Amino acid sequence: MSNSKEPKPTGRPTPATLRAAAPRQKLRSRRDSSAEPKYASRRTQAERSETTRKQLLEAAIKLVRAKGFGGLRTVEVADLAGVSRGALLHHFKNKHALVVAVLQYVNELSLTQSARRAQSARTVGDPIEGIIQDARDFYFGDYFFLELAIAMSDESSHNLKRETYQISRPTRFSVEAAWADTLVSAGLPKQLASDILALTMSVVRGFSVRTLIENDPEQFSRLLKVWRDIIRLHIASSIKSRK
Structure with missing residues (x-):
């Protein structure tokens, strides 16, 4: 039996333990951090x-x-x-003020969009196709039906009808003028451009009103394609007769 005694742990770290210990990381303060907190901008x-x-x-x-x-x-x-x-x-x-504001809002949006499309059609795409698509978006959308609903309301809305007319009339005339200028820039005589524009707007508007009794998108698309062909034939015939 050995008289040697096992060394008792003293709780102190040995040199080997000191060498093996991971280096202590220095804590960085928030002030030293390069990552600034991000906040969503308040409206x-x-x-x-x-x-x-x-x-x-x-x-x-x-x-x-x-x-x-x-x-x-x-x-x-x-x-x-x-x-x-x-x-x-x-x-x-009141309700009247709300509806007038709605009319102003939709007419501003409509004019901005149509003017942008008319300008773009001078360099990209077919102006006739652009007119039909622009008219279709307006006359088959909520904006036109809002004005139509007011126009069909009873006489108690007489003042609102008058304001609707005053707001919508210059907007639609401005839209038509923008498209007429586009057709003229494409080489069409001014009167021919005006005729084609007026007829096309009337055709599309008529189809939109017809949705009140018959909503058949496929038929409308087919008939509008027929109308495109008619317009192109009319343009070719008119220009040929002028030579």
């Missing part, structure tokens, strides 16, 4: 107000299309927009 009061206003306008458009002008209720507009009735009254004091 201004004016931006929030404009967003609410646009939500109300879009909600009103959807409700008029679904229920007609007579069925429009401001409380439903507020509910659909997801805002309080007080917020609606902050922007529009």
